[in-house]
Amino acid sequence: MVGAMEIYKLLPTDACKECGYSSCMALAVALLNREKKLEDCPALLNPKYADKFKKLKELLAPLEKASETGLIIHPEKCFGCGNCVVACPVNVAAEPTRCGIGLGPQGDRVILAVEDGVVKCMNVKECRRFGPNKVMCNACTVTCPSKAIEFV
């Protein structure tokens, strides 16, 4: 997954502050968190940075698929093992007698469920990573055997 440093290396790094941030590194983090768009950097629109702009577009393209919590699912890599479904603390709290003991969920209050052989994400607002007071929980990504789930 793309990191802030990779984005920073492709920014003009002239600290013009026209984007509203005090440094290009701060802008790189904002781009990674999808709080700003590339067009918010006026210097980058200069034709001499056209190559870098194009590379940044390609670099940030996968982030468009991410949910509001930054979760990206690669269905082609998923085994459908359900490790994330059982490990997710929100799932366990929602269905302690199902997800808590390793069974698949039955209700619709869970965040992660396996459908058609691959994991699906739903009810994003219930995720501990949602909103400004987010908890940096990673129970679903560390239990994935094939790295089919990632956070931005």
Add this chain to the structure above:
Amino acid sequence: MAVCTGCSLLCEDIELTLKTGAISQVKNLCRKGHGHFQALFTERIVPKIDGQEVSVDQAITKAVDILRNAKHPLLYGWSNSALEAQRVGIDLGKKLGATIDDTSSFCQGILMELVLTGKLPTCTLDDVRNFADTSVFWGADPSNSHPRLLSRFAYYPRGSKRQKSYEEERNCLVVDVRKSATAKLCSNYFRVPPGGDADFIASVIDVLDGKIPKYGDKKRMIDLGTILRKTEYGVIFPGVGLVYALQDKIELLKTLVAKLNEITTFKVVPMVEHYNMRGFNQLLLDDSGSINRVSFHSGQVTHGPENSIMAAAKICDAALVIGSDPLSSLPFGTAKSLAGVSLIAIDPRRSLTTDAAQVVIPSAMYGLEAGGSAIRMDGVRIEFEPIVKSDLLSDEQILARIKEEI
């Protein structure tokens, strides 16, 4: 709720949504199970004799002719079939005086025999979930072979005595020749070279005896010994990798488990691949005293390596293959011998064996189109009901008709 017959976990929490006879959505089914069920709609076969399409009745009559005229018939497969069909199959074998063998003969038979005869202590997967704090996957990669084993039983679920589960209370150890998908998740991974499992076991026994291990990284082996000693309830899941590496040294595993049980509680649950291999082994053991490689020739029950698929394929003159694809999975020499005899294949789906068979009889898929029961990898009997209506005969019905006509 449906039961998945894709692997020997026999997951019972599958929710299917049917739309005009086809599956439109399925919940809680892993990718392997999804592929298994989807093949129902893509890889079906039709009854055939010598490549010509015929009716089921004609195919069954031809199969009866072949088996009746055979001097040394072989009945092979059985692991992907229900207990009821296996029961009829064993009776058919007795009636024909046939040699009967299953897929365990070529994979986990040695280990399964020790478990079924009580020489290795075993437990159910529900015990694993509720009590186990150390799971050892040895020569196995459940993330690929049994995708839901870790999430349903072995590592991630909360059990009655293991409420903190993988976060605090469970250890997962992997001993394997490569860093498999499971090894990436586990708390400790030990790499062994191919065939090095016997030396590794000897070193673990040394460590448990308080001696300096001769093999491997001494510090890591002592750490492993400490983890095993501190375990309250441990389970070893031996896979085909361990069985193939040990072969005639399987006694070493028995010694290790006995040594571990002097210190704490350790059980063994074989990583059975096919969904009802253990069921067939249990049935045949109850019936003939041996889990596989049995011959009913001339009314006498004999068992031994001469009745294994490897040997029997070379001397048989007709073979009935059910619930297996030996031409794909067996060594070339055996597969070639088998392809050269009058072959009858009973299977719900197309395979290399059905392509090469003289007589092909399509059957209903257990778990979806046919009901029955099977024995899970830990010995628990699971019943399943048909979910989809089908005109196809089940394995049990086909075998019963063959038996009746003979």
